[in-house]
Amino acid sequence: MDGIIPVWKEKGKTSHDYVMELRRICQTKKVGHTGTLDPEVEGVLPICINQATKIVPFLTDTKKTYLAEVTLGYSTETEDFTGEIVTKKSVNETISEQTINHALQNVVGNITQTVPLYSAVKVNGMKLYEYARNNIPVDRPSRQVLIESINFIPLSIKKETDLLRFSFEVTCSKGTYIRTLCVDIGASLGYPAHMSALVRTETGGFTQDQSVTLAEIKKKKEENNLNELIFPITYGVKHLASYQVDEKTATKVVNGQKLPRPTSVPSDQPFCIEYQDDLLAIYQKHPDNDYEIKPVRVFQ
Structure with a gap:
C-alpha cells in the first residue's frame, strides 16, 4: 500500500493524531503528514503512506489555499483566538467592502513577515514559544513569503458591539503565517486584530472535495476497500x-x-x-x- 490519502483534519485533533491513526489502520509505521495544522484549524491534510513518505518534503513545499476570518477590535499574544488579549480598540465605524478589498490587495506579492512569538521556529536552539512562556526577550526572525492571490468573501462582514469580522480566501507559499497576515491587514485598517478562524481548503494539489474524514477511512478499511481512497505517488509530485x-x-x-x-x-x-x-x-x-x-x- 503506497500512496497518499488526503485527510480532512477536524478541529480538536493534531496532525500527529492522524498519523498515529493511519499507522494503525494501514498497519505500517511508514506514515507521514505534509504540513502541520494547529489543533483548532481544520482542513486538507495529505497523509503519505509507505513509499509515498519519500515525497513528503516535495508536497510540503507546495502552495496552500486557506479560508480565514479576521476579527478587528483586539489583538492577542498568539495572533489567533486562543491567546490572551494584548490590545483593544473598539470598532465604532462602518468599514466598507471596498476599503477591506484595498487592504487585502496591498499584501499581494512578495511580502516580509515577522515570525510569530508563539511558533515552533528555533532561535539559538530554542523554540520561540519557549522564549514566550519563560518571558525571555528574543529577536524574532523575518522571512519572505509569496501571497499569490487574496480575495474578500462577499457578504462576510459581521458587526458586533465593539468588533468587526470578515473573511478572505488566500493562496500563498509554504511558510506563510495566516494569523500574522490577519494582524497586518488589521493594522492597515487601523485596528488591532487577530485570526478568529482558519480552514485549509487546498494543498499540494489536493482539494477539500477530494478529502476524506477519519470515519470514512475506517469504514473503507472495514469494507476492505481502503485502496479506493489512496492516490498514487505520482499525483503528489505532479507539480514537478x-x-x-x-x-x-x-x-x-x-x-x-x-x-x-x-x-x-x-x-x-x-x-x-x-x-x-x-x-x-x-x-x-x-x-x-x-x-x-x-x-x-x-x-x-
Missing part, C-alpha cells in the same frame, strides 16, 4: 517537471547512480525521472557538478 528515460538508463536510476545532466531538465528544481510512465526517482542537479544530476529519492 518530469523526464522520460530509456530502459538502460532506468536501470541506472533504480540503482541510485548519478547521470549526465540532460539539457531539458530544470537547473534549480528537483524533477521526476520516469520509465514508461512509471515514477522511478526524483533527481536534482549535482551541487558540485553542473554537468551531472544525482538522486534525491529513489522508489522501489
